Amino acid sequence: MKATIKDVAELAGVSFKTVSRVINKEGSVKPETLKKVNDAIAQLNYQPNTAARNLAGTTSFALGFVYDNPNAYYVIDMQNGILDECRDKGYELIIHPCSATSQNIIAEITDMVKRSQLAGLIISPPISEMPEVLSALDQLNIHYVRIISGSDESKEHSPCVFIHDKEAAANIIEHLISQGHQRIAFISGDKDHRSSDERKQGYLDALARHGIEFNPAYLYDGSYSFETGVEGAKYLLGLDEPPTAIFSCNDEIAAGALFAARLQGVDVPCDMAIAGFEDSPFSRQTWPKLTTAAQPTNEIARKAASGLIQHLIGLRSGRNKTAAIPHQHFQPTLLVRESTLKEACPEPEL
C-alpha cells in the first residue's frame, strides 16, 4: 500500500495543509515542523505524485521552457540554468523548442500549455519578443517570465529578465577604438532577434560618441551562424577600403569571419581585429581566441526560473495574489582576448 499525504500528516501530527506546504517547498514552515514532516515522509517512503499534484486544484509542478535558437551552447546553458533551480525546488522541466517563423506558433504554444498543465513558462528570444505570443499566453492566464534584449522596463508589461546588449556592444566598440581602429564593421545576427538591433545600436552609439562617421558599406546583415561570418567577412574584405576591425553579433559569426580571414591570408589581429559576443566555447576554441562580451547565460536562466518559482510559491501560499514577478537585469561584460590585441604585432608601415 502506497503512503498518502494523509498518512504523513497523521504520523507527523500536523495538518494536511502543513504537509502540503513542505512538499511544495513553500518555505513558510518552522524548522521543527519541517523536520517532523520530513521524518514522516522518510519513514513512510512517501512519494509525492507529480501527476496527482498537477490535478489538485491549480497547483502544478512542471515548468516549460519555450525557445527557438539554433545555437546549441546557448540552449544547453539555458536548460542547465533552469534545471539547477528546478532540482532545488522540486520541479520538472518540459522543453519545447519551436519555430518563431511557424504560422502555427500560437496554436502550438497554447496546446502545449493546456495539455501539460504547466505551472509556468520561461521564454527566451526571439519568442519572448513576439507580442502575439504574449497576448495568447495572457489569455490563458499562465504565469511566465521572459528573457529579452533591452533595458527599458517602461516598455514591457510582463515580467522580464533584461539583457543590456546595447551597452555591452558599445563597450566592445570602445575597446576596438582604443586599439586604434576607426574603420569598424558590424556583421548582424537574425533580424527577428531584438539582440541584433540592440547590439547594432550599441555599435552606432559608440561610433557617434567618438565622432566616427558610420559607413553603411561596413554593415552586413545576416543570421546568427558561422556561415554568415564567412560570407560577411568575404564581402567586407572585398571592399575597396576594407575595415580594419569587425564586430560580429555573436561568437559563431566571429568564428566564421576568422575562418574567412584566414582563407584570404589576412592576419588576425595584426591586419584585422575580430570580436564576437556571448563568450560561448566558440570564442575560446578559435585561433586566436576571440574578444567577446561575457553573457552569463546559465545564471540568467537560473534567475528567470527562480523569479518564476518564487512567484508561484507566493501565489499558492496566498502571500501575493496579484504582485508581478520583479524585473531583473544583466549586463554582459567585456572580455579582451588575442583576436583584437595589437601588442604582439609588428609596427605598422607608414
Add this chain to the structure above:
Amino acid sequence: MKATIKDVAELAGVSFKTVSRVINKEGSVKPETLKKVNDAIAQLNYQPNTAARNLAGTTSFALGFVYDNPNAYYVIDMQNGILDECRDKGYELIIHPCSATSQNIIAEITDMVKRSQLAGLIISPPISEMPEVLSALDQLNIHYVRIISGSDESKEHSPCVFIHDKEAAANIIEHLISQGHQRIAFISGDKDHRSSDERKQGYLDALARHGIEFNPAYLYDGSYSFETGVEGAKYLLGLDEPPTAIFSCNDEIAAGALFAARLQGVDVPCDMAIAGFEDSPFSRQTWPKLTTAAQPTNEIARKAASGLIQHLIGLRSGRNKTAAIPHQHFQPTLLVRESTLKEACPEPEL
C-alpha cells in the same frame, strides 16, 4: 464549460474507448471513424489533459530523457530527434541530465521516474551503460530504451540502439593507412564511456590487420574535451619519434589537437593528419575541416523514441503484453575532409 471525452464520444457517435484510441494515437482506428472523432474534437474544441491522462490507470504521456554528456551539440541533436517523434505522437519530453559519477544517481533517477509518472525513458551513454542504473529501473517496472556503443546483442538483456563505433573507428584508421601513415596515435575519450573502448578497439584491430605494431607511447588517455586534444597533441608532438597521424576519439578532441599542432607550427595535413569522430559542427568549423565518422545522432535518438512509443502503444492496445522493443543498429560512416588528405601537399623530402 470544458468539453470532455464523453462529449466527444457522444457527438461522434462512437464509444469512449474509440475516442481514447484516437487521442492516444494507437493507430488501430478505421479512417472514417478517425475523421468522425477528429471532427467532433475540433467542433467541441476538446483538449486532452495530459495530467488527467497520466492518472488514468497506467497510461502516461511523458517521456523522460536521461543523459550525462558535456557535448552541447550531441545533447541538442538527441533532444531534437526525440522531440520530433514526441510531437508526432502527442508526447511531452521531460529532460533530466545527471552526473554518472554522482553517488546519488540511482536515487535521483528513481525519484524522477516515480514523481513524474513517466511512460518511458530514453537513456544515452554513459548512463545507459551502467548496470546498477538498469537494475534499479527494472525494479521500477519502467519501460526504457538505451543508446549504447557496441554491436553484440547477446550481451544486452534490455532494448538497445547499438552504435557500431568499433567498425567506424577501424574505417578511419584504414583511411589513414591508405594515406601512407604507419605511425598513428590515438587520443581517447572518457574511460566511463564505452565508446572510448570501442573506438580504441577499432584502432587496434585496423593496425593489426595491416601488420602495424601497436606503440603504447602513441596512446593518450583523456576525456571528451577540447583540452584533452590540446594536451594529447602536445604530448605526442613532444615524443622523440612523433606520430604522423592522430585519430581523436571525437571532433572536440580533434579540434583541440589541431589547435595544439598550429601552436607548434605543425602543418595539418602535410606534416600531421588529424581525424575526429561524430561529424559535429566542430568538424566543419576548424581549419582545415576534419575527417570524421558521421554519426546521425538526431536520427538515432528519433529511432530510439519511436521504438519506445510503438512499444507503449502496443502495450496499451493489448497487442503486445510482453514483447520487447526490438534492437536497432547504426554504423557511423567515414567522412574524408581536408585534415587527412595529402593531395595538395608538397612531395616529402627523402
